[in-house]
Amino acid sequence: MSEKSPLSGVFFMTGDTACAEGAISAGCRFFAGYPITPATEIAERMAERMPQISGTYVQMEDEIASMNAVLGASWAGVKAMTATSGPGFSLMMENLGLGIMTETPCVLVNVQRGGPSTGLPTLVAQADMMQARWGSHGAYEIIALSPNSPQELFFLTIRAFNLSEKYRTPVLIMTDEVVGHMTERVVIPPHKNIARYARRKPQVPPGEFLPYKGSDDLVPPMANAGDGYRIHMTGLTHDERGYPDTTAEAQGRLIRRLIDKIQTNKDDIIEVEEDQLDDADVAICSYGISARVALLPIEQARQEGIKVGLLRLITVWPFPEEHVRRVAKNVKAIVVPELNNGQIALEVERCVAGAARVIPVPHMGGDIHQPQDILDAIHRGAK
């Protein structure tokens, strides 16, 4: 790569590369990571590109360190990202929680592979979806996005950075090995056409600034280290000054706000794709690569005369409850193919609450679904 600045134009690139370029387009100038298949190519691309654009690539000693370095860089005022897969994602969980508690914008990419443990290092799964939701201890809300192509991974990486800055929270990109390693056409718009959310800075002088007092949208502006605000950040439950306050009242106030800042802004955060749902008797609800695999059985079923539509979850967390409920009112069944034993299917069941049948199509990963398995589930749902 001889390009020295954010790219623009038409490219043929892998999802992992598109993710790295999306980050650069979003303004990311810090990447800390530790090699792990199938996310390594993101780190390699960043190692090549960061020095070209006055950014930092640092290879840390493990994923715990990577996650912390990203948080530190974000407090220095730099947009920061890390990328990993299953085992590394597990190691990042404690400090993902630190990022949530201290409201530190950053992006964490999980290119999912088969687990548990070392599992299938080079092969696909989508089995960390619940870990993404609940993997760190404590009560919290999280934002997680799931792309179905390198092009979408590019755009969702930009979106992830913008959401993380806007809501002051770590954002997860829950992609998978197939999307990460697939090579496809990726169009990168001119750099000036890409919207980048600028961190909101305090509007009052030091001394008057309450670093953990939410504004109208419940999100506090953020002073970076070195700005002269002498802020204190702690993973302990804290008050609006950022000082530890380990009482039930302070816990109630802080955790309530951290949850509400995501919940009350759901309309802005949630993005789904709805296709052919108007007349549908059966809906597919899926995400990432599995939603893409479902396109063929949907077409086949339509040719057979079965009316099938697709609800594709681009934002997986917070869960698009309203969208699922709306679809459930008009269909007999919702088919949920995913590369695990049924994780998002549980969420769909919770939202549908009996209004339609929910038919999971579990697959443990290693490869993607056979379209026939999804078609069979559609047949069952149409009965």
Next chain:
Amino acid sequence: MIDEQVLDGLHPMDKLLRADRIPHIWCPGCGIGTVVYSFLSALIKSGLDLDKVAVVSGIGCTGRAAGYINLDSFHTTHGRALPFATGLKLGNPELKVVVFSGDGDLISIGGNHFIHAARRNMDIAVICVNNFTYGMTGGQLGPTTPIRAKTTTSPYGNTEHPFNLPYLAAASGAVYVARWTSLDARRTERAIGEALAKKGFSFVEVIAPCPTLYGNMNKMKTGLDQMRFYEENSVIRHGAEPKDVDITLNGQIIVGKFVDIEKPTYLDLRDNIGSIV
């Protein structure tokens, strides 16, 4: 000469302390506060722009220091102060980044980060308060607990070899390594001053009393008993071989400056590749 601050009713360190957070959590006789004082005195004398100094702590009694110091201050998770500090420093190289944390935090759960930050010669000054135990959790065995010392999880006496911290730091690549006891507040201050002025990974170990737990379980029930022990048993030996400065339960504590060398830092080396990118 009358000190104006005394007339103001201000403590000389008030500007650098978050007075609205006092009283602090530390026990009477605890050595951590003394080390904070030495650190803040060194900072004042350093001439550094204090708006560009950041303090990062992990978790522990010592880790609470970040919360009392009126600078940009970060109380991270247990063991993770150094990687957080690494991100902070690389994110904004203008910052002077200081890690202030305990022996368990930096050397046990954070041990891997410690050796790697030293290996990289990351531009961070590390102040480690070594009280030979996990104070915050109630006085358990830690990575520096001397053999035979009693803790709540070594009730019959510790049977594990402890780390010799200056040796570990030097072997891992630190360019400045010193050890003092909290009794030596002025020498501690001077060492921290040198560490702050040093480019690269500098390390100051400060042996400090934990009378409530470690002292109580090891026949030194008050902070004063421990200070007396330091007075009688610490021996200044500048330039001592780090491998020779092990600490035993009742033996000598060798203190002094052991390492002070020049070596390109992480940023020096990284910025050198600029021309070939």
